[in-house]
Amino acid sequence: MYKRQLLRSEHLVGGGRYVEYKTDDARLTVEVLKAAVGYGGRAVNYTKAESLVYHNGKVVGVEVRDVLSDKTYTIRAKKIINATGPWVDELREKDGSKAGKSLHLTKGIHLVIDQAHFPLQQAVYFDVPDGRMIFAIPREGKTYVGTTDTNYKGDILEPGVTVEDQDYILEATNQMFNVELRPEHVESTWSGLRPLIHEDGKDPSELSRKDEIFVSKSGLMSIAGGKLTGYRKMAERIIDMVADQFKTEENRIYLASRTHDILLGGGHPQGSKGFARYLKEQQPKGEALGLSPNEATWLIQRYGTNVERVYELIRTRGDEAARYQLPLHWFGALLYGLEAELVMQPGDFLNRRASAVFFDFPHAEQYADGVLALMRSELGWSAEDEARANESIRREFDAVRVKGPVPLS
Structure with missing residues (x-):
């Protein structure tokens, strides 16, 4: 203390x-x-609303663009809510x-x-x-x-x-x-x-x-x-x-x-009151898979009861983590993100799934190449896909830096 x-x-x-x-x-x-x-x-992920579609003066759909493929589509609906x-x-x-x-x-x-x-x-x-x-x-x-x-x-x-x-x-x-x-x-x-x-x-x-x-x-x-x-x-x-x-x-x-x-998803039926007990129950299960107490806690706090699926991915595929120079908890979390959370770019995982860009920036930098390599293998990227992925990482890292010259101390 x-x-x-x-x-x-x-x-x-x-x-x-x-x-x-x-x-x-x-x-x-x-x-x-x-x-x-x-x-x-x-x-629908990575989709931008470009314009609205009308019939007899009433809005009936949205013209959207897939920002990864650059293809456009029309999504029609009886009601359109603008919650942007x-x-x-x-x-x-x-x-x-x-x-x-x-x-x-x-x-x-x-x-x-x-x-x-x-x-x-x-x-x-x-x-x-x-x-x-x-x-x-x-x-x-x-x-x-x-x-x-x-x-x-x-x-x-x-x-x-x-x-x-x-x-x-x-x-x-x-x-x-x-x-x-x-x-x-x-x-x-x-x-x-x-x-x-x-x-x-x-x-x-x-x-x-x-x-x-x-x-x-x-x-x-x-x-x-x-x-x-x-x-x-x-x-x-x-x-x-x-x-x-x-x-x-x-x-x-x-x-x-x-x-x-x-x-x-991931919530405990007893809410925050039940979480402390759940954490205590799940931590040894993570340690049995080779995780440290802190690494197991990292996963449990992010995924709640969904951590049991992350554990299963580590149990069945954890021996692959060293190939990508990723720690087990990052490896399991990324596989889960690809499977269940529409992770399409490294920046998705590093920032919006693992919260590492904001709260663990040194490790985000250290493991970024491993994240990219695992995603390339799992998603079968082309050279163009990989270039876009590298740009995703650069953009996320640039976003957390102060804009303009930092005065000398």
Whole structure:
């Protein structure tokens, strides 16, 4: 246990215990998709909506492009929901229905620092003089700190982290804690955009996080705003709207939403209360396969009850891991990603499945070649496919670096 007092005490009056949830939003999204497929949905990966298809003034489909093959297709449906986050207004513009309320994009950023430099043991929230909120949260031997919440009008796909963003977070953190963090201590970064609903005269931190639904004359339904913690309720609201429309238009009756009862893939029937026991039960099973306690925990925390399938892949094919110079837990996780999670590019696994680009960047760099080699073997890539895969890795690694010259310390 660390003896070091991290919070500066000069102006400290008191505090309360802050219980912060932790989530991996990329893995959450994947598990939601997998659950949807389990209920009969069809998931389509690497597909971009290019334009909307109309019949008699009503939207009846979407022209999409497969960004890997560059082929285009038409997907038709009776109802089209525009739940595209920061891109909601772009589709509303294509629909000719962007009127009245619009999106107000704000950018949030986080810096990831090894606990050797910032040994935080529990989540801390603090305000800074300009009124913004900052969180510092420990995770897997790292501490990540953010966010800035600033107005944003740049590239939606890659908002990036600037030197100014980085310096702001580092200065605020050094003022609050007994640390001396410098740019070279930042291992990785990430940024994201909040698609808030615009309100005249309000600063980014003052805008409501409430979600809203817009229905155009063509029938396009757009949902925007909201927060990650309310994703199920947002989905329930708009699907209830679709059900009501079908009732009116076709006299079709649907059962009430059951989203609050649905257990996502990997979830434990007893929720977080049962997870500690499950972890204790599964860890020795992983060690019996040759995993270290930390490696087994790494898998269990990411895959929950699905770890049993990962274990099976390690049990049957683990002797191949050395061929690709991959540790057993990475090898098993990648095979599972290829089998069950639509992993199509190395960046998918390194970032959005294993979370390594953000929280284990040194190993992401070390094992990237092995990940690429295993995927090449499993997917039978051509030279063109492999070039695209290499570009995927480069793009993911570039995205976590600060944009612009880093000032000398």
